[in-house]
Amino acid sequence: MEKEKTDKKDHILDVAERVFAELGYDGASTRMISGEAGVNMAMLNYYFGSKEGVFLAIFERRISTFQSLLLSIGNDENINPWEKLDKYIDSYVDRVVNNNCFHIMLNREISKSKKNELTDQITDIIMKNVNVFQDIIAEGIKKGDFNKDADQQLLVATIFGTKSYLVNTPHISSKVLGFDVMDQDNQNKLLKPRFKAYMKTLLKAYLQN
């Protein structure tokens, strides 16, 4: 029973994540989510307290493991900055593409220019990921591996922005790339390897002395 309960909650979160990504937080109604998940509407509030509670539950489910994964790369003292960069890119691309619905949802909320409790929470979490990346760059510059004139901050904008463009605006990026980036098969066979290779080449070109 305990197992089934967890599965059901997980199922609701799966559906909610997709619907939020499709229609946005405001555009998605609790009736729609519960309907597509095949549960009574009151269950959302029973399990998660509120609509915002559902959103936060999706959030918490995704971030914890990802966070520690990236940190372990950043703190690994046995590899040099170039290798760290490669590893970071590989892990980041895999994760972001696999959980694209979540990242679409995430980005939509954080792009509201008016602050609120929710955006503040999201900002804090995202900044941790950003800091790991920035530390890698800073270390590489300090050690003399990377070009000291590189703009660390805007480089952050480039890696995370390029990802956002590909994942968060699928209608555009699909037209640009010539295949459906929302299709899981395309993601694994076409998008991921190409994105990784491109990003490494780009960073190498910019960061090398």
Place this chain on the structure above:
Amino acid sequence: MEKEKTDKKDHILDVAERVFAELGYDGASTRMISGEAGVNMAMLNYYFGSKEGVFLAIFERRISTFQSLLLSIGNDENINPWEKLDKYIDSYVDRVVNNNCFHIMLNREISKSKKNELTDQITDIIMKNVNVFQDIIAEGIKKGDFNKDADQQLLVATIFGTKSYLVNTPHISSKVLGFDVMDQDNQNKLLKPRFKAYMKTLLKAYLQN
């Protein structure tokens, strides 16, 4: 009266653009927009027919001149691809940063993964801008100025994605850059020149043979 009417409509669109950027299309109510604009709610429908009509009016007001500006750069036969790239970046950065509210609004809508009439219209317009950029790159590669191994498509993702990161997620980018990117003074003195210089350096590093 005719003049005043135009001014009033423009004022409504200014307010609506900002409110849409702050709260998203769904999150912004017609009551809120009319309230902040100081007009009766029914005026929105009187002038623009519907909430979506307001949104589209904002859209039409912004795109036409921008479109032809970029096209004139792309079609200029008196300058080489490198110069075109520089000009494109300058114009694009200026425009996007100046009209950041509009672009936040724009990006939020296009990042809904579920298609609708609105997203289709937006997609078409955006693709025109993208195509101008891509033509410049393709021309440069063809002429031998740019590295033929460059990934044209992902380069599109990088320039537009980097911009999105800086402009559309101001809470994040402000923390990364260390100043408020929504402040107009910071935009002109700090963000624009730095963004332009960085983008040119980055593209040069990646595209040079």
Place this chain on the structure above:
DNA sequence: TTAGATTAATCAATCGCTTGATTAATTTTG
């Protein structure tokens, strides 16, 4: 006077959420 501009009042629809009741599962107790 009259067409256009503006208003307050109102519409039906939908929103998130709560309720009270019912069923299913678990625990307690004799």
Place this chain on the structure above:
DNA sequence: CAAAATTAATCAAGCGATTGATTAATCTAA
């Protein structure tokens, strides 16, 4: 063990509030 008591899960119904939109009355200006 089995009856009783308790808890958890699920449901249909409906709440008040808000949404975008419309109406009809009023006002303004040429």
